[in-house]
Amino acid sequence: MKIHVNGDTHALPEEFDSNTPLLWVLRDELGLVGSKYGCGIGQCGACTVHLDGEPVRSCLMPVGSLGDARITTIEGLARDGELTEVQQAWIDADVPQCGYCQAGQIMTVSALLEKTNLPSDAEIDAALAGNLCRCGTYMRIRQAIKSVARQRSSKNIEVAEA
Amino acid sequence: MIVKSWNKEHPLQLALREQLEPSDDHLSAAPSRRTVVKLTGFAGVGLALGFSFAPRKAPASMEASPRGLEPNGYVHIRPDGSIRIYAPNPEVGQGVKTSMPIIIAAEMGANWDDVRVEQAPVDSERFGRQMAGGSTSILRGMESLRRAGATARLMLESAAAEAWRVPLDELWTSASRVMHKASGRSASFAELSEAASRQALPNVDHIVAQIRKDFSLGRRRISAVDNHALVVGEPLFGIDQRLPGMRYATFSKCPSAGGLVKSFNRDEVLAFPGVAHAFVVEPWGNIWDLRSGVAIVASSTWQALQAKRALSIEWDLSNAASDDVQASLAKALALEDQSGVREIELRGDVEAAFALAASKVAASYAYPFLTHAALEPQNCTAWYKGEEEGIEVWAPSQTIQMGKAMAAEMLGLAPDRVVMHQTRAGGGFGRRLANDYVLEAAAIAQRIEGPVKLQWTREDDMAHGQFRSAGVHHFRAGLDGDGRLVSFGNHHVSFTADGEKPVRGGRYSKGEFPALAVKNVKVTQTLLPFDTPMGFWRAPNSNGVAFATQSFLHELSVAADRDHTEFLLELLDDHPATGEGAWSFNPRRAQTVLRALAKRHAELRSKGEIPDPGVTLRRGQGVAFHFSHGGYIGINADVSISQDKRLRVHQVLVAADVGPVVHESGAKNQCEGSVIDAMSTLMGLEITCRDGCAEQDNFHVYPLGRISIAPKVIDTTFVDSDDRSTGLGEPVFPPVAPAICNAICNATGERLRQFPLSKFGYSYA
Numbered sequence: 001m002k003i004h005v006n007g008d009t010h011a012l013p014e015e016f017d018s019n020t021p022l023l024w025v026l027r028d029e030l031g032l033v034g035s036k037y038g039c040g041i042g043q044c045g046a047c048t049v050h051l052d053g054e055p056v057r058s059c060l061m062p063v064g065s066l067g068d069a070r071i072t073t074i075e076g077l078a079r080d081g082e083l084t085e086v087q088q089a090w091i092d093a094d095v096p097q098c099g100y101c102q103a104g105q106i107m108t109v110s111a112l113l114e115k116t117n118l119p120s121d122a123e124i125d126a127a128l129a130g131n132l133c134r135c136g137t138y139m140r141i142r143q144a145i146k147s148v149a150r151q152r153s154s155k156n157i158e159v160a161e162a
Numbered sequence: 163m164i165v166k167s168w169n170k171e172h173p174l175q176l177a178l179r180e181q182l183e184p185s186d187d188h189l190s191a192a193p194s195r196r197t198v199v200k201l202t203g204f205a206g207v208g209l210a211l212g213f214s215f216a217p218r219k220a221p222a223s224m225e226a227s228p229r230g231l232e233p234n235g236y237v238h239i240r241p242d243g244s245i246r247i248y249a250p251n252p253e254v255g256q257g258v259k260t261s262m263p264i265i266i267a268a269e270m271g272a273n274w275d276d277v278r279v280e281q282a283p284v285d286s287e288r289f290g291r292q293m294a295g296g297s298t299s300i301l302r303g304m305e306s307l308r309r310a311g312a313t314a315r316l317m318l319e320s321a322a323a324e325a326w327r328v329p330l331d332e333l334w335t336s337a338s339r340v341m342h343k344a345s346g347r348s349a350s351f352a353e354l355s356e357a358a359s360r361q362a363l364p365n366v367d368h369i370v371a372q373i374r375k376d377f378s379l380g381r382r383r384i385s386a387v388d389n390h391a392l393v394v395g396e397p398l399f400g401i402d403q404r405l406p407g408m409r410y411a412t413f414s415k416c417p418s419a420g421g422l423v424k425s426f427n428r429d430e431v432l433a434f435p436g437v438a439h440a441f442v443v444e445p446w447g448n449i450w451d452l453r454s455g456v457a458i459v460a461s462s463t464w465q466a467l468q469a470k471r472a473l474s475i476e477w478d479l480s481n482a483a484s485d486d487v488q489a490s491l492a493k494a495l496a497l498e499d500q501s502g503v504r505e506i507e508l509r510g511d512v513e514a515a516f517a518l519a520a521s522k523v524a525a526s527y528a529y530p531f532l533t534h535a536a537l538e539p540q541n542c543t544a545w546y547k548g549e550e551e552g553i554e555v556w557a558p559s560q561t562i563q564m565g566k567a568m569a570a571e572m573l574g575l576a577p578d579r580v581v582m583h584q585t586r587a588g589g590g591f592g593r594r595l596a597n598d599y600v601l602e603a604a605a606i607a608q609r610i611e612g613p614v615k616l617q618w619t620r621e622d623d624m625a626h627g628q629f630r631s632a633g634v635h636h637f638r639a640g641l642d643g644d645g646r647l648v649s650f651g652n653h654h655v656s657f658t659a660d661g662e663k664p665v666r667g668g669r670y671s672k673g674e675f676p677a678l679a680v681k682n683v684k685v686t687q688t689l690l691p692f693d694t695p696m697g698f699w700r701a702p703n704s705n706g707v708a709f710a711t712q713s714f715l716h717e718l719s720v721a722a723d724r725d726h727t728e729f730l731l732e733l734l735d736d737h738p739a740t741g742e743g744a745w746s747f748n749p750r751r752a753q754t755v756l757r758a759l760a761k762r763h764a765e766l767r768s769k770g771e772i773p774d775p776g777v778t779l780r781r782g783q784g785v786a787f788h789f790s791h792g793g794y795i796g797i798n799a800d801v802s803i804s805q806d807k808r809l810r811v812h813q814v815l816v817a818a819d820v821g822p823v824v825h826e827s828g829a830k831n832q833c834e835g836s837v838i839d840a841m842s843t844l845m846g847l848e849i850t851c852r853d854g855c856a857e858q859d860n861f862h863v864y865p866l867g868r869i870s871i872a873p874k875v876i877d878t879t880f881v882d883s884d885d886r887s888t889g890l891g892e893p894v895f896p897p898v899a900p901a902i903c904n905a906i907c908n909a910t911g912e913r914l915r916q917f918p919l920s921k922f923g924y925s926y927a
Binding site: 034038096128129141142 | 255399410537586588869
């Protein structure tokens with residue numbers, strides 16, 4: 001069985017249990033511990049990764065069901081050490097408190113902002129409805145999302161003016 | 163009542179309790195001798211909990227060397243100009259990994275960009291008490307941290323004074339440089355570090371004796387030190403630890419506290435792929451320590467979880483808890499009269515004053531049991547290396563030094579054979595003040611003689627919580643013809659596990675507002691038996707008491723037809739200052755906060771951001787105030803509520819006096835997070851148990867608030883203050899729920915006296 005994670009292809013041993021959720025393969029087999037275990041039943045979103053660009057709950061996703069899908073985890077967002085605008089916005093807005101849920105939040109928001117440049121509050125609420133933050137960093141999460149959206153729209157204006 | 167032997171607390175736990183739930187001794191002006199004797203009476207307790215501050219003498223490593231300057235246990239100025247600062251206390255989301263080093267850096271005059279913060283080793287000799295609890299890190303850490311920074315700065319300045327032949331008092335530091343204005347000379351910390359390391363250790367008493375008001379390090383937003391690592395997913399947390407050859411363990415305990423393993427289906431469990439061991443762990447200590455259970459050790463987490471799922475344990479329940487929450491709460495609610503068994507505060511003639519009162523109000527309030535539900539389920543990684551080498555432990559604990567002491571005691575190892583590493587923790591909220599997961603991992607590691615990571619499931623976490631105690635308050639009050647409070651009665655019903663003292667979080671202080679401001683007072687308490695273990699939950703005691711009291715006070719101001727803020731200000735006029743030091747209560751500071759809150763509210767109203775009262779149907783604002791953990795907090799909530807009980811909290815204003823703020827962004831984060839946490843708790847959270855077993859097992863039945871509940875605005879005002887800086891992890895939480903309920907009452911006339919509100923048909927819009 002092979003899985004494709006963050007641009008690398010990993011072979012799992014033949015006898016590997018294909019029912020193992022992707023989360024535990026990432027954490028225990030590949031050492032990618034950025035995706036977190038919070039509930040195991042898809043309620044908290046701390047384990048969110050991208051499957052072909054779509055945010056999914058890796059705690060519920062049997063590794064055997066992935067086929068050729070491309071998985072991206074929080075470790076795979078930055079390229080050559082360069083943070084994405086979402087990651088940078090998280091630092092600039094000083095979003096995290098304990099930080100445990102934030103990988104999942106960032107993965108969900110990254111996918112949202114791929115589709116929607118300027119999400120409304122309602123769209124933000126809907127997209128993040130599956131990501132719990134026990135510390136209550138929701139104000140800063142909204143702030144960070146909006147700062148990315150603002151940057152993008154000012155860039156668009158610059159491009160249009162040029 | 164029959165007292166369960168497993169409910170007897172360890173001296174270390176009792177000392178912790180004393181620290182987190184201080185007795186009423188602090189209300190008397192002089193510090194109690196009894197408390198001092200008690201704290202030092204247990205061998206090793208002072209050291210383990212770090213009641214002593216960090217030592218003032220330099221470590222042996224301080225010598226002239228090309229290593230730069232290492233003037234104390236916290237600071238290392240390296241030759242390349244970077245400055246390593248140790249963050250001494252556990253980071254659980256309260257921000258101390260950033261704020262504590264800021265104190266040192268500000269005292270040094272360092273450039274924050276040069277600072278590299280690392281989590282300190284666990285070492286009470288160097289770092290004093292390393293714990294996260296009671297919002298005390300900033301208060302208690304301040305002196306040692308400033309001492310560390312000031313020592314480094316004075317040694318650098320002395321080196322410069324010597325080199326430039328100028329008087330020491332003409333030098334100052336900024337942006338990691340020592341400067342001399344008259345000559346225009348300056349040199350970097352790095353350039354001076356070697357010469358500085360040859361300077362004598364300076365006396366900095368005169369520096370740290372003054373309150374420091376400015377920690378701004380150049381007036382810019384400082385983003386927390388782990389943020390980069392967090393956004394790229396680096397391993398920081400307990401759950402992220404990995405060791406060569408490490409195995410993965412689960413531990414299954416009886417859902418009723420005190421149940422013992424009789425037998426289990428060992429062969430069936432061992433037949434699961436990857437399972438290497440399955441064995442019974444015998445209990446040690448009490449219910450907060452190591453309980454009886456079955457450990458399964460496998461080659462991966464998933465394999466261990468699969469085997470755990472097939473695990474079938476026969477329990478001996480003969481000595482187990484059999485509590486029934488609903489029955490206990492019903493009993494507490496029925497104790498309506500004012501005749502509690504224990505007298506807390508009696509003053510004047512409450513009956514006569516009540517009989518003469520122009521208006522009389524009686525009401526009962528109740529709040530439920532809660533669990534902490536930190537997002538990172540309990541876990542611990544331990545590597546047992548033998549009797550000689552001992553054990554190494556990586557733990558997301560709030561009381562890592564206590565974990566070390568107890569692990570050593572349990573394993574029969576000398577304390578220096580237990581090496582602890584503190585990891586970042588995915589939330590604490592008080593649950594990680596206990597070290598049950600540390601002792602479990604240590605016991606399992608010793609048994610298999612190797613490295614192992616213990617992982618609780620969410621279901622384990624919910625089943626083996628240490629619950630926030632429920633409470634009921636039966637109030638009765640009388641107001642005179644001018645609407646002044648002349649008689650106050652409160653019968654508080656809480657719980658006890660030993661028939662003597664309240665459970666953790668079940669205390670009621672005689673100084674609890676507003677008793678000391680009223681002439682005729684009767685506060686009593688009744689404790690109902692309850693065996694299931696309780697724990698300290700964010701703002702212990704205050705988290706429930708403030709909801710009840712601050713709601714009831716609003717009932718009184720409504721009955722008196724008074725403005726609520728005016729009513730509170732007047733009560734505070736009559737309130738004495740109590741105690742001394744940071745835990746004392748100064749009614750003037752409380753009034754300043756309430757006035758700042760009212761001013762901010764008026765500003766927002768004049769800008770049209772908050773509607774005038776009565777303009778919008780079923781919209782209103784409510785105020786509440788609470789003092790706890792050294793923090794004076796006022797809350798104003800702006801809400802609207804539909805006919806079908808859909809609640810929207812539009813804006814929440816926070817006014818706080820916590821002394822000079824160390825890390826403004828982090829401080830605001832704590833305020834915002836506390837508001838959300840309190841909103842979430844008020845609406846939907848409750849733990850019930852039957853036969854001693856919690857009935858909630860995961861987030862689908864313990865609905866923490868999601869992003870849609872967040873208000874549009876949480877507006878925080880920090881009052882300028884000349885007092886000592888205190889913590890912010892806890893004090894903002896307590897007044898939020900009553901402010902919201904008071905707002906609902908102002909909007910609709912409906913008074914809510916119990917939560918969670920969802921039980922009464924409410925939900926967030």
